[in-house]
Amino acid sequence: MAKVKVDVSTCVGCGLCEQSCPEVFEVQGDGIAHVKAHSCSLHNLEEIAQLCPVAAIKVE
Numbered sequence: 473m474a475k476v477k478v479d480v481s482t483c484v485g486c487g488l489c490e491q492s493c494p495e496v497f498e499v500q501g502d503g504i505a506h507v508k509a510h511s512c513s514l515h516n517l518e519e520i521a522q523l524c525p526v527a528a529i530k531v532e
């Protein structure tokens with residue numbers, strides 16, 4: 473199973489990942505995206521990682 477990580481020092485909280493896959497990403501009160509799950513049957517997480525404007529998402 474993929475391992476999804478958000479680099480908290482890089483994330484700017486734009487919310488794009490959460491909009492693209494709310495099953496996995498959630499921007500919380502600290503203004504940073506958090507990972508809720510490491511897989512999603514609906515979305516390609518590698519593609520979402522590419523959407524991040526600051527390349528804070530890593531999918532291993």
Ligand code: SF4
Nearest residue numbers: 483484486487489524
């Ligand atoms: S797309 Fe990137 S910068 Fe935007 S909230 Fe998600 S991890 Fe943070």
